Amino acid sequence: xxxxxxxxxxxxxxxxxxxxxxxxxxxxxxxxxxxxxxxxxxxxxxxxxxxxxxxxxxxxxxxxxxxxxxxxxxxxxxxxxxxxxxxxxxxxxxxxxxxxxxxxxxxxxxxxxxxxxxxxxxxxxxxxxxxxxxxxxxxxxxxxxxxxxxxxxxxxxxxxxxxxxxxxxxxxxxxxxxxxxxxxxxxxxxxxxxxxxxxxxxxxxxxxxxxxxxxxxxxxxxxxxxxxxxxxxxxxxxxxxxxxxxxxxxxxxxxxxxxxxxxxxxxxxxxxxxxxxxxxxxxxxxxxxxxxxxxxxxxxxxxxxxxxxxxxxxxxxxxxxxxxxxxxxxxxxxxxxxxxxxxxxxxxxxxxxxxxxxxxxxxxxxxxxxxxxxxxxxxxxxxxxxxxxxxxxxxxxxxxxxxxxxxxxxxxxxxxxxxxxxxxxxxxxxxxxxxxxxxxxxxxxxxxxx
Amino acid sequence: xxxxxxxxxxxxxxxxxxxxxxxxxxxxxxxxxxxxxxxxxxxxxxxxxxxxxxxxxxxxxxxxxxxxxxxxxxxxx
Numbered sequence: 328x329x330x331x332x333x334x335x336x337x338x339x340x341x342x343x344x345x346x347x348x349x350x351x352x353x354x355x356x357x358x359x360x361x362x363x364x365x366x367x368x369x370x371x372x373x374x375x376x377x378x379x380x381x382x383x384x385x386x387x388x389x390x391x392x393x394x395x396x397x398x399x400x401x402x403x404x405x406x407x408x409x410x411x412x413x414x415x416x417x418x419x420x421x422x423x424x425x426x427x428x429x430x431x432x433x434x435x436x437x438x439x440x441x442x443x444x445x446x447x448x449x450x451x452x453x454x455x456x457x458x459x460x461x462x463x464x465x466x467x468x469x470x471x472x473x474x475x476x477x478x479x480x481x482x483x484x485x486x487x488x489x490x491x492x493x494x495x496x497x498x499x500x501x502x503x504x505x506x507x508x509x510x511x512x513x514x515x516x517x518x519x520x521x522x523x524x525x526x527x528x529x530x531x532x533x534x535x536x537x538x539x540x541x542x543x544x545x546x547x548x549x550x551x552x553x554x555x556x557x558x559x560x561x562x563x564x565x566x567x568x569x570x571x572x573x574x575x576x577x578x579x580x581x582x583x584x585x586x587x588x589x590x591x592x593x594x595x596x597x598x599x600x601x602x603x604x605x606x607x608x609x610x611x612x613x614x615x616x617x618x619x620x621x622x623x624x625x626x627x628x629x630x631x632x633x634x635x636x637x638x639x640x641x642x643x644x645x646x647x648x649x650x651x652x653x654x655x656x657x658x659x660x661x662x663x664x665x666x667x668x669x670x671x672x673x674x675x676x677x678x679x680x681x682x683x684x685x686x687x688x689x690x691x692x693x694x695x696x697x698x699x700x701x702x703x704x705x706x707x708x709x710x711x712x713x714x715x716x717x718x719x720x721x722x723x724x725x726x727x728x729x730x731x732x733x734x735x736x737x738x739x740x741x742x743x744x745x746x747x748x749x750x751x752x753x754x755x756x757x758x759x760x761x762x763x764x765x766x767x768x769x770x771x772x773x774x775x776x777x
Numbered sequence: 778x779x780x781x782x783x784x785x786x787x788x789x790x791x792x793x794x795x796x797x798x799x800x801x802x803x804x805x806x807x808x809x810x811x812x813x814x815x816x817x818x819x820x821x822x823x824x825x826x827x828x829x830x831x832x833x834x835x836x837x838x839x840x841x842x843x844x845x846x847x848x849x850x851x852x853x854x
Binding site: 443444445480481507508520521523542543555556557558559560561562565568586587588589590591594595596601602603604610611614615617618629631632637639640641673700704705707708709710711713 | 778779780782808809810812813814815816817820822824840841842843844845846847848849850851852853854
C-alpha cells in the first residue's frame with residue numbers, strides 16, 4: 328500500500344526541506360526506514376506545526392491556532408510503499424523502531440469526478456462565450472456574417488432560440504430542406520434537440536445564417552418511430568451540395584453541424600461486408616461526406632456519448648464507438664468538455680473506425696444554454712459540443728472562405744492550435760485538445776501576414 | 778429497404794436509374810428519388826426493397842448498402 332510517512336528529523340534537515348531555495352531528497356530525510364520502499368520522485372514536504380495559544384490545549388485542533396514552519400516545530404512528509412502482506416505489522420512497528428517517525432498515513436488514489444448525464448449544468452452559455460473569446464473574434468470581424476451554417480437534426484424552433492438568446496437571428500428558409508414526408512416549416516418545429524443545437528451554433532457565430540434540415544424527423548419506410556435513416560442524411564448532403572454550388576466559388580462558406588449517429592451495429596451489415604457503414608469508407612454516406620469536403624464545406628460530427636466513464640445506455644458497439652462518418656478523416660469529430668475544461672465522462676473515446684486519430688478535438692458542453700429540455704437542464708452530450716465548435720468554424724469562415732483556407736487546412740489549424748490536455752500531444756480522450764480561439768486568432772494573423 | 782448506387786450521366790433521372798438497374802417502380806422508394814452522391818464521378822444513390830437489391834443487375838449498380846437508423850447524440854441517457 329502507498330503511504331505518507333510523517334517524520335521529525337533534525338532541525339537542519341527540516342530547514343533544508345522548508346527552504347524553497349534548497350533541494351532535499353527523500354533519502355536525506357528518511358533513509359533506512361525498515362520495510363518501506365521510498366518514492367524518490369516525491370520531494371519531501373514540510374508540514375507546519377499547529378501551535379495553540381498560550382495556555383491552550385496542546386492536543387486540540389478546535390481552537391484558534393498558529394502554524395509554525397520553524398525548523399524546531401515543523402515535520403516532513405515523504406511518500407513510500409509498504410508491502411500489502413505486512414502493512415499492519417509495519418504500521419505498528421515503524422514508530423517504535425524509528426523515533427523520528429511521528430505518523431504513517433494512507434495515500435489513497437484521488438480522482439476528479441467527471442460530469443455525467445443527469446448532472447446539473449456546469450456554467451452557462453455566457454461562460455462558453457467567454458471561453459470562446461467571442462468578443463475577440465467579433466473584434467476581428469469573425470462573427471459568422473454571411474456564413475451558411477446547416478443544422479441537420481430534429482428541426483429548429485426559431486422563436487425559442489431567439490427568446491433564450493435575447494435577440495433575433497437569421498434563418499434562411501429558402502435554403503433549408505425537409506426530407507420527403509416531413510411537412511413542418513423551417514424554424515417552426517417543436518422545441519427539441521435541434522433547437523438546442525441551433526442555439527449552441529450561435530454562441531460563437533451570432534450572425535451566421537442557419538439552415539434547418541430536420542433529417543431526424545423523417546419516417547421513411549424501414550425506419551422507426553423515433554429516428555431518421557442514414558439515407559435521409561445522404562439526401563440532405565446532396566441538397567447542401569447544391570447550396571454550396573450556388574455560392575460564388577471565391578466566397579464559399581458552408582458549415583454542416585451533425586449531432587447524431589448510429590448507436591448500434593444491429594441495423595448495419597457486418598464489418599468487412601461491402602455494404603457495411605460503420606467501418607467502410609466506400610459507403611454512400613461516407614462518399615458524399617468526402618465529396619462535400621472536396622467542394623468546400625466544413626463538416627463536423629459529434630464524437631458520440633459512449634465514453635467509458637458513463638456511457639449512454641443506447642451504446643451498443645462493443646468497442647471503438649466513434650463509427651462511420653463520425654470518424655471520417657475529412658470531418659472534425661468533436662468530443663465534449665465542461666466549462667472547467669474537463670472531459671465529460673460520456674464523451675466517446677477513440678480510436679475511430681474510419682480514422683484512428685479521433686476525436687479530433689473537444690469543445691464545450693453540459694452548460695445551461697438553450698433550455699430546450701427544461702429550465703434546469705443543460706445543453707449536453709457531444710450533441711452540444713459539436714454545434715459549439717461549428718459556430719467557431721463559422722466565425723472563422725466570415726473572413727476566411729474555403730477558397731482562402733480549405734476545409735482540410737482549417738481542420739489542421741484547429742488541431743494545431745487546440746489546447747493540449749495531455750503530455751503526449753494527441754490522445755484518444757481529448758484528441759488534439761480543447762478548441763482555443765485565441766490560438767486560432769494568432770494563427771490566422773500569422774497566415775494573413777504570410 | 779436498402780441503399781444502392783448507380784453510375785449515370787450528369788442530370789440523370791430516377792427512371793433512367795431504374796432502367797439501368799432493371800428494377801420496376803414497386804421495388805424502388807420513389808418518394809426518396811435519385812440522389813446525387815458524387816456528381817463529378819457520375820455516382821447516384823436510391824433506395825430499393827431487399828428483393829430488388831438482390832435482383833438488380835450487379836454490373837450496373839453498387840451495393841446493397843446498409844441504411845441504419847440515426848439518432849441524436851443527446852441528452853445522454
